[in-house]
Amino acid sequence: MHFTSEVHFFLFMTCNDIIKYIESWAPKETAWQKDNVGLQAGAPNREVSNILLSLEVTPPVLEQAIRQNCNLIITHHPFIFTPIKTLNFDHDTQSIILQTLIKNDITLYSAHTNLDFTKDGVSFILAKKLGLQKINFLTKLKSNQFKLSVNVPVDAVDKVADAIFAAGGGIVGEYSGCSFRQKGLGTFYGSSSSNPKRGNKEKFERVDEFKLEIVVYAWKLNAAVKALKAAHPYEEPAFDVLPLENENPNHGAGAIGEFEIPLKIDDFFSQLKKNLKLSNFRYATGKSKTVKKVAVCGGSGSDLFNEAVKAGADVFVTADIKYHTFHDAVDKIWLIDAGHYETEIHVLNEMERRLKNLTKENRIKIFKYKGSTNPILFYNKEGVN
Numbered sequence: 001m002h003f004t005s006e007v008h009f010f011l012f013m014t015c016n017d018i019i020k021y022i023e024s025w026a027p028k029e030t031a032w033q034k035d036n037v038g039l040q041a042g043a044p045n046r047e048v049s050n051i052l053l054s055l056e057v058t059p060p061v062l063e064q065a066i067r068q069n070c071n072l073i074i075t076h077h078p079f080i081f082t083p084i085k086t087l088n089f090d091h092d093t094q095s096i097i098l099q100t101l102i103k104n105d106i107t108l109y110s111a112h113t114n115l116d117f118t119k120d121g122v123s124f125i126l127a128k129k130l131g132l133q134k135i136n137f138l139t140k141l142k143s144n145q146f147k148l149s150v151n152v153p154v155d156a157v158d159k160v161a162d163a164i165f166a167a168g169g170g171i172v173g174e175y176s177g178c179s180f181r182q183k184g185l186g187t188f189y190g191s192s193s194s195n196p197k198r199g200n201k202e203k204f205e206r207v208d209e210f211k212l213e214i215v216v217y218a219w220k221l222n223a224a225v226k227a228l229k230a231a232h233p234y235e236e237p238a239f240d241v242l243p244l245e246n247e248n249p250n251h252g253a254g255a256i257g258e259f260e261i262p263l264k265i266d267d268f269f270s271q272l273k274k275n276l277k278l279s280n281f282r283y284a285t286g287k288s289k290t291v292k293k294v295a296v297c298g299g300s301g302s303d304l305f306n307e308a309v310k311a312g313a314d315v316f317v318t319a320d321i322k323y324h325t326f327h328d329a330v331d332k333i334w335l336i337d338a339g340h341y342e343t344e345i346h347v348l349n350e351m352e353r354r355l356k357n358l359t360k361e362n363r364i365k366i367f368k369y370k371g372s373t374n375p376i377l378f379y380n381k382e383g384v385n
Contacts, residue, residue: 050070054369152209286331
């Protein structure tokens with residue numbers, strides 16, 4: 001954040017300020033490794049005027065952005081997913097969009113699978129939209145955490161721990177400032193070239209120490225180690241970095257929740273259609289006559305079908321389901337294809353809420369695209385809709 005030189009010192013933000021805020025909620029390091037999340041085009045250090053949210057960028061989305069003076073567009077689907085080989089500004093839609101972004105000084109940013117894999121991301125919001133409670137991940141991400149272990153003199157342990165916490169360490173689920181501390185005895189002998197902060201060189205020293213252990217996300221590890229070294233009183237602090245196989249309680253795929261009172265399947269279908277504003281949906285028949293536990297995954301989530309069955313869900317709501325997966329579901333679980341767009345679009349409401357709270361003390365306006373970017377239409381007896 002910066003301050004202008006105007007008399008009233010109006011607060012303003014850069015695109016990078018907004019991006020850092022989004023990635024504190026949905027770290028890009030959690031995204032599928034073949035995904036292209038993050039900055040798509042434009043200048044990250046540009047001052048933000050207004051922001052437009054959309055599931056993806058299309059020419060009509062750009063028209064609204066220009067009309068409402070939005071110089072930052074945030075989408076869920078990446079604009080650039082595969083390498084661009086040519087730029088044809090006469091016929092190619094992608095090239096024309098890129099040209100328009102550049103000409104109008106608009107920055108484009110995308111939060112895709114990182115927004116899928118975080119709390120209150122795509123699947124959590126879909127679960128809430130269906131009225132589910134006690135929501136958790138259907139499956140949690142693993143192998144993206146480390147245990148940082150360091151020996152610290154007793155009188156410096158709080159300083160070192162606080163530095164690691166400030167760098168993003170010590171988060172476990174809904175808890176922060178998490179650490180383990182065990183008192184012990186540390187020993188060392190400094191050479192003639194050493195410069196010990198405790199004791200004397202060329203003398204065997206004994207110091208009362210704590211063994212401090214703190215869990216750190218993989219993407220926060222470098223910053224945590226740097227903070228440890230800066231805060232530690234020793235010239236050469238002894239520390240370990242241990243990879244963990246633990247499930248990460250804050251990042252995962254899909255979501256699962258339940259209704260306080262079970263619904264009949266017909267009532268659930270009606271509620272699903274109403275809450276997601278569906279024209280229709282595809283489904284395979286499950287075994288339960290009532291719906292208590294529901295698994296969801298916004299977008300293409302049929303790969304989580306077996307996880308939904310193992311979790312004991314009565315229904316699994318997702319999109320882009322293949323024919324043979326429907327076959328596999330018969331008499332096991334009610335499997336519903338509610339549409340890719342229809343299961344993801346609701347996360348923009350959560351994005352809007354968070355960004356409005358972030359920018360409430362300045363003049364940035366948050367807009368959502370007024371139309372639909374869904375390319376799929378349905379034909380009925382009354383004609384094309």
